[in-house]
Every structure is written in structure tokens, then in C-alpha cells.
Amino acid sequence: MLGGMEEAAHPRDVAFEEALAALGAGPAALSAGEGRALDDAGYVLFRSVVEPAWLEGLRADCDGWGVGVAGDSAQGGNQQMARLGEHQGAVLRALRWPRLLAAVWHVLRRPFALGAVAWRCPRPGLGQQGLHMDWSGPGDPGAFHVVTALWYLDEVTPDNGATRLLPGSHELRRRPPKDLADPARHHPQEVTVEAEAGSVLVFNGHLWHSGTRNRSGAPRRALQCSFVAREHRRMSCTTVDEACGIPPAARHVLGLME
Numbered sequence: 395m396l397g398g399m400e401e402a403a404h405p406r407d408v409a410f411e412e413a414l415a416a417l418g419a420g421p422a423a424l425s426a427g428e429g430r431a432l433d434d435a436g437y438v439l440f441r442s443v444v445e446p447a448w449l450e451g452l453r454a455d456c457d458g459w460g461v462g463v464a465g466d467s468a469q470g471g472n473q474q475m476a477r478l479g480e481h482q483g484a485v486l487r488a489l490r491w492p493r494l495l496a497a498v499w500h501v502l503r504r505p506f507a508l509g510a511v512a513w514r515c516p517r518p519g520l521g522q523q524g525l526h527m528d529w530s531g532p533g534d535p536g537a538f539h540v541v542t543a544l545w546y547l548d549e550v551t552p553d554n555g556a557t558r559l560l561p562g563s564h565e566l567r568r569r570p571p572k573d574l575a576d577p578a579r580h581h582p583q584e585v586t587v588e589a590e591a592g593s594v595l596v597f598n599g600h601l602w603h604s605g606t607r608n609r610s611g612a613p614r615r616a617l618q619c620s621f622v623a624r625e626h627r628r629m630s631c632t633t634v635d636e637a638c639g640i641p642p643a644a645r646h647v648l649g650l651m652e
């Protein structure tokens with residue numbers, strides 16, 4: 395661990411916790427080791443958890459959005475979804491996957507809401523980012539405010555645009571210094587994620603991380619979604635159609651009711 399700070403107390407919201415439990419996302423949805431990984435390293439990798447038909451559905455949604463390997467995007471393969479509806483069933487299922495919601499709760503420890511949903515598919519030769527965190531907004535410095543998940547639709551190797559992470563850096567609660575935010579710079583303790591297609595990386599949004607260059611040109615399609623503490627709901631930017639079949643408990647947990 396690189397630092398430490400007291401967590402702020404937040405009032406308990408029993409209705410929210412009941413909604414989580416109704417979705418199978420109560421405390422038992424995470425193992426003790428997964429909880430510890432989130433606390434200490436700031437991330438957890440759920441390996442090969444997306445079954446083949448669901449994975450195919452996610453790939454079809456991604457390619458249909460025009461950002462897959464054959465598609466085009468000005469930012470080297472990063473495209474936000476402004477609105478989700480019944481045609482993105484595989485994505486909607488991912489957003490309410492119980493182990494993801496339990497991990498989000500474990501980090502934020504208070505009600506939250508869906509933030510942004512995006513596809514991220516670094517094009518050959520592109521994708522290198524500087525180390526950064528996913529939180530730049532105001533907020534109580536004693537609490538975490540955002541959690542990010544990456545659903546890997548292809549195998550992730552060190553060469554096709556893997557995610558890099560600096561374990562424990564979420565506890566620093568500040569963004570990386572300017573020199574480290576330079577995409578060309580590396581931290582000696584950073585690690586590069588390697589994962590099978592159908593794996594899900596969930597990390598504390600205050601963790602220093604970044605995408606890396608896709609040097610091999612092999613596809614690395616990913617669904618990226620963030621969750622923000624409920625008091626920051628105005629930062630939510632992807633909306634979900636009411637008529638998309640999401641059950642009420644999930645709408646409540648994703649902050650889609652109000």
C-alpha cells in the first residue's frame with residue numbers, strides 16, 4: 395500500500411442494500427480475497443467469467459456500434475454510448491452483473507449510480523495513455539467516488555493495448571504528477587494486465603492506470619463502464635431507456651429511477 399486515510403462515514407441506506415441483495419450482489423458475492431485485492435491493490439480481475447453466448451452478444455454490440463477492429467474512431471478507438479436500449483441486452487446484463495455491483499459497493503460503501511459506458515478498442519499503433527485516475531471532481535477526500543470496470547472481449551496481451559495499473563496508488567488520493575502523466579513515462583511498480591477474453595477488470599477509479607499502445611494490431615475490444623457515488627450523479631452521462639426490461643431493483647441500484 396502506498397498511503398492511507400480514514401474513510402468517511404456515510405449514512406446507511408437500507409433500501410439500497412436490499413436492492414443489491416435482491417440482485418445477488420450482497421457481501422457474499424465477493425470472496426474475502428477479492429475484497430482484499432480491491433482494498434490493498436485497488437483492483438480485482440475476474441477471469442473468464444463471461445460465458446460464450448454472452449461474450450458473442452457483447453462483441454456483436456461492440457462491432458455494431460462501429461468501434462470494433464474494422465470500425466473507425468477519431469480517438470484511436472474510444473467511443474462513449476450516450477443511450478442504451480433493448481438492443482444492447484448483453485451490455486445491460488453486464489452493467490448489473492452481481493459480482494461487479496458487489497465490487498462497486500465494496501469500494502464506495504454507499505449508494506451509487508451508473509456513470510459513463512463506452513467501447514474502448516485501441517487501433518493498431520494507438521491507445522497509449524498517460525497514467526491517470528478516473529476522478530477529477532470535487533468530493534470528500536476521505537472517501538472514494540468512482541469505480542471503473544473493463545469487460546475484455548478479446549484476449550489481452552502485453553502487445554495489444556493492455557491496461558497498466560499502479561497497485562496501491564488509489565490510497566494516494568491524488569492524480570499522478572505531471573511527469574508520470576506523460577504517456578511515454580513508466581512507473582517501476584506498474585503492472586500490465588494479461589487476461590483471457592471474457593474476463594472483467596474492476597478497479598478503484600482513484601487508482602493510477604492507463605491504456606497502452608496496441609503494438610501487435612490484434613484486436614483488444616473492451617466495454618468500459620464507470621459507477622459514481624450517488625451524490626455525484628450529475629456526472630452520469632449514459633442514459634438507459636425505460637423500456638429496456640431492466641428490473642426495478644437494478645434500475646434503483648444503477649440510479650435510473652429518479
Ligand SMILES: O=C(O)CCC(=O)C(=O)O
Pocket residue numbers: 472514523544555556557558603604605606616
Ligand atoms: O483501455 C484501457 O485499458 C484503459 C482505458 C482508460 O484508462 C481510459 O480510457 O481512461
